[in-house]
Amino acid sequence: QLQLQESGPGLVKPSETLSLTCTVSGGSISSSSYYWGWIRQPPGKGLEWIGSIYYTGSTYYNPSLKSRVTISVDTSKNQFSLKLSSVTAADTAVYHCTRRPAGMGWFDPWGQGTLVTVSS
């Protein structure tokens, strides 16, 4: 069964770069059938799609975050990563990694999520 696990610092200072990694187990990130991505949920708010990546490195980002987001993939480690630059308190959220079937738009499964707080 495919499992996704987020990891990274839980506290980031304003103006710095948030960095998270998602480790995929139970399946290969190099599968041609899927995209891999990030979704976040600020406390008390709804879900926001951040972006997706294919194993070849092709990326798709939410236009609202595109200028600050970089998603990358490391097929040798079966991991993909998120970098969000110039963070502010508004970037405080639970960050989930997830998988999307190629050519489709739903997300399944999701990681449990990791809370990242932006504070000095």
Place this chain on the structure above:
Amino acid sequence: EIVLTQSPGTLSLSPGEGATLSCRASQSVSSSYLAWYQHKPGQAPRLLIYGASTRATGIPDRFSGRGSGTDFTLTISRLEPEDFAVYYCQQYGSPVTFGQGTKLEIK
């Protein structure tokens, strides 16, 4: 971008009752590209429905989805205690957007 509005914000029901959750899109969602998720605190969101009406693997048949264009519904017949959670709809246009959620709570 397509804005999804879910109603009601909170739904208070008892186990055994039926629930109807609504998701309205600000513009037509093409080819029924709509999904529903269940989210419990501290857990990963769980895909329930995709393509507006297709149940995901392992989802009980008491969950059903329908709709097209701008109006979609998720129906849960005969609520079980484990069904009380927050439910989100999602459209997979560009960009992907989610509704704000409906909290289904025990009355």
